[in-house]
Amino acid sequence: MDEKLLLIEKYKLKHENNAWYSERENSHKHLIFKDTFFEKTDVIGLLFRINKLCIAKVKYFRKNIMKYEPLKYDYKKGFFVVPLWDADFLRHLSSGYILDFRYLQTITVYDDFVHLCNELESFES
Numbered sequence: 001m002d003e004k005l006l007l008i009e010k011y012k013l014k015h016e017n018n019a020w021y022s023e024r025e026n027s028h029k030h031l032i033f034k035d036t037f038f039e040k041t042d043v044i045g046l047l048f049r050i051n052k053l054c055i056a057k058v059k060y061f062r063k064n065i066m067k068y069e070p071l072k073y074d075y076k077k078g079f080f081v082v083p084l085w086d087a088d089f090l091r092h093l094s095s096g097y098i099l100d101f102r103y104l105q106t107i108t109v110y111d112d113f114v115h116l117c118n119e120l121e122s123f124e125s
Contacts, residue, residue, distance in 0.1 A: 003043050003085040010086060011050055022050075043085050051101040056110060060117060067093055067124065095123035 011032075013020040019034045033041075033049050041049075044065060048058045061068070070087030071079045079089065079098065090099045097120065107113045 003083065004038065004046060006083075007043060007046055007050070007085040013050075047085065047087070048101075051105065053101065053104055056113060057104055057107075060113075061090070067120075068099075069093055071098065092120050092123070094125070095120055 008015075008020065011022065013032055014023050014029075015021075018036075020032045020038060021029050022032050023029045033046070037049070038046065042062070044062050045058055048061070065084070068090040070082055070084045071089040071091055072082045072086060073079050073088065079091070088101060090101075091097070092099065107116065
């Protein structure tokens, strides 16, 4: 199955009126992206849109994704490697630091994100 469709299935997005929506219990339905965005973008673009991450983060990780390992967490197994579409975390290979998408959401000042990137890149040889 196409990774984009697996991502849609994972987040249980609903298709309606040429767009994809999130409908969770006890919350309002909200637009995640339109069909044109779904068709034109890659898995990183969709994953980062679902996780409400800005375009600067999308551009950085598109360019540098080979320096990261996609991970999920299980309370029994700990962290384990998964395909990118299924990731909840990214492990920076050179430093071993694990970035949670929720943590990346909290970085709202561009210079703070640049500082993080520079710090991670300082571990690369």
